Structure formats: C-alpha cells, structure tokens
Amino acid sequence: xxxxxxxxxxxxxxxxxxxxxxxxxxxxxxxxxxxxxxxxxxxxxxxxxxxxxxxxxxxxxxxxxxxxxxxxxxxxxxxxxxxxxxxxxxxxxxxxxxxxxxxxxxxxxxxxxxxxxxxxxxxxxxxxxxxxxxxxxxxxxxxxxxxxxxxxxxxxxxxxxxxxxxxxxxxxxxxxxxxxxxxxxxxxxxxxxxxxxxxxxxxxxxxxxxxxxxxxxxxxxxxxxxxxxxxxxxxxxxxxxxxxxxxxxxxxxxxxxxxxxxxxxxxxxxxxxxxxxxxxxxxxxxxxxxxxxxxxxxxxxxxxxxxxxxxxxxxxxxxxxxxxxxxxxxxxx
Numbered sequence: 001x002x003x004x005x006x007x008x009x010x011x012x013x014x015x016x017x018x019x020x021x022x023x024x025x026x027x028x029x030x031x032x033x034x035x036x037x038x039x040x041x042x043x044x045x046x047x048x049x050x051x052x053x054x055x056x057x058x059x060x061x062x063x064x065x066x067x068x069x070x071x072x073x074x075x076x077x078x079x080x081x082x083x084x085x086x087x088x089x090x091x092x093x094x095x096x097x098x099x100x101x102x103x104x105x106x107x108x109x110x111x112x113x114x115x116x117x118x119x120x121x122x123x124x125x126x127x128x129x130x131x132x133x134x135x136x137x138x139x140x141x142x143x144x145x146x147x148x149x150x151x152x153x154x155x156x157x158x159x160x161x162x163x164x165x166x167x168x169x170x171x172x173x174x175x176x177x178x179x180x181x182x183x184x185x186x187x188x189x190x191x192x193x194x195x196x197x198x199x200x201x202x203x204x205x206x207x208x209x210x211x212x213x214x215x216x217x218x219x220x221x222x223x224x225x226x227x228x229x230x231x232x233x234x235x236x237x238x239x240x241x242x243x244x245x246x247x248x249x250x251x252x253x254x255x256x257x258x259x260x261x262x263x264x265x266x267x268x269x270x271x272x273x274x275x276x277x278x279x280x281x282x283x284x285x286x287x288x289x290x291x292x293x294x295x296x297x298x299x300x301x302x303x304x305x306x307x308x309x310x311x312x313x314x315x316x317x318x319x320x321x322x323x324x325x326x327x328x329x330x331x332x333x
Contacts (some may be wrong), residue, residue: 031091031274035066038094038264041080041101043073045197046167047214047300051126051262052096054294058285059278073194076170076332077101078113085119089269094123094278097265100171103317107325108170108332116318122310123264124279125303126286127295130234130259131176131212133247134227139206148230148250151210155186164188165199165208169332173199175321176212176233176258178330183253203227214260215240215299233258240299258324261317263303263310275307 038056042048049071056067072080081101087093095101102116114120135145145151155162164181166174169192181188191208193199196217202208204226211218212233219240221227231250232238235257247256264282266275283304285291295302305313324330 031271032063032065034092035068036063036092036094038067038069038096039080039084040069040071040096041073041077041098042167043071043195043197045200045217046195047129047216047260048077048096048098048262049195049197050216050298051295051300054291055126055264055282055285058288058291059281062281062284076105076108076168076174076192078105078109078170081105081116082113084265084267085114087267089121089267089271091266091270091274091278093267095120095265096126096262098172098262099260099317099321100168102265102314103261104172104175104321104325105170106318107322108175108330116314119268120265121268121270121275122307122314123266123275124282124307125261125263125305125310125313126282127300127302128259128261129215129298129300130232130238131172132215132218132222132232132238132241132244132299133176133180133210133212133230134203134218134222135210135230136203136206136208137226137228139209140228145228145230148245148247151230152184152186152251155184155188159187160189162188162209163207164190165203165211166190166192167196167199167213168192168194172258172260173212173214175324175328175330177210178328179256179258179324180212180247180253182328183256184251212258216295219298238299240297261313279304279307 038052040049040052052069056069059067072083077100084093084095106112106116143154164177196213203211222229229244231245231247233247247253286302286304292302
C-alpha cells in the first residue's frame, strides 16, 4: 500500500466518520436536550407563579422538552433572581422576573446581590397586570368600608389600626401601598410576606386588612366574595373588573399608577439564538386563543415583545420606580 494511497484512505475514512458523527454530535449539543428550569422568585400561589405555570407547558410543547417551574422565594425576589444571575448561561435556567426584581429593588435596597441590567439577558415581557386594592370583605362590612373614600376616612381616624399585607419588601404590591399612604396621608402597618400566596391566606382569615395585590392572584377570592375590590391601581380600568374604579377615579389621586409586569430573563451571556428562539415561542404561545383568554380572565395583558423592547422597558422602569421610592419614602423594613 503506497503512502499516497494510505493518505487518501485516511482522508476518506475521516470524511465518512465526520459525516456520520456530525449530526449525532449536533443533536447531542442542541438546546434544549434536558429539562429547563424557570425560577419563580416567590412562593406558589402568587401571580409570578401563576404566569410561569401557564407558560411552562406551552414552551414544553414547542421545544419537546420539559420546562420545570421552581420556586425560590425570599428577600422580595432577590434570592431567586441572584440564583439565576449566577447560573451558567447555557439556557437551562431562566427567571420569571418582575417589576420588583428588575425595576424596584435596585432603588430600594442598599446592596443588591445582582445587577438587574448587567447580569441578565432579557428574553420577553410575558404580561402586564394592574394591582388591585382589596380588603377582607367581612371586615369591610363591619367597619362600614364600601369604597376607597370610606377606607381613607377610617384610616385617618384610626392611624395604625389597619394592617397592610404585601408579597415582600420592594415588590410592586408593597410600593403601591406605600404610594397610597404617602398620597393620602394615611398610616397602615406594613407586614411583608414571602409572596402573595401566604399574604392572601392572612387576608382571607382576617389577620390582614388591606393589600394592593396583583390582580390575577386575588381574582378568585374577589369572585368568591371573600375579598372586596375597592380599586385597581392602573391608570385605566381593568377589562377583567370593568365595574371597579381606578384609585384615581375613586379617591381623586391624580396620576396614581402602580401596575406590575412579569417577563422571562436569562443569565447574561446566554447565546442569542437561544434567547431569540425562546422569545419567538413565548410570543406564539401568548397569541394562542386559549392562553390569551386565560390571561385576560385574570386581568393580565399579554405581550411577548422582543428582547430589545423588553430591555428598554426594564431601563425605563428603573427610572420610574427610583422616583416613586424617593417620593414615597419607602424602605426595607
């Protein structure tokens, strides 16, 4: 066998081996080839959790791989957000971020264990939702509170007698309440919980009096009559609760706006093709009649915008909420 023939033989074998192995290697390395985690930085039962669990099966169907929701609660969402920020940027760990983790907390906390801009790659805004001012229905009847003006009147006559629940320090639920207090000159004792789920349990039991909750998590209890919706905190009424006024309408608090939003983010440096493919499937899922109807029934407004648009929203929200924190005097307590 001549040297030339041996060389040619090696080249042919290498080419054949490459042709047979390359597709296999590509398939092995394709994303996703194992379950993807969606970290929810709050406990089960809140809007962040509700939205993540609505989206996860849609992404699983689109990619043919499991998308598993994992709750990592604490510190106003900071624990879960930090975990994702420090995770490998391989597309297998995503965050269902919120206006709290990516719009409010940097202004509220002296030391944040992650940078909401530098440590994340925005994927897509999933939905925006108004908050809703709810009171325990039985207590409201006992105290003669039928509307926001009744509530303000009672709160001013009884400073410190009302307990205000929130899903945690720095969340939009907390900040909506602080903004309300500062604009009405009322004082309520703030009790931060580790998420809307636990806070709502104490609202239903009567241990807490008022909460500025995200609409989707309170909606079932509003419909059951256990919670009374006094107002929504957005500039416009919610199509899910068309008969409930805005805070501005109900109390004359011009410009009162404390809405929330929720969206997918990945660790910074996650490959652009993974980010873009995920955004495209999120947008497709949110456009389906079934999911669109499901979210609308809970008062959520679906989005599915591009990573660039989501990044611009996050930047704008930083500036907005920094001013709200400053004006309201809110602080971590």
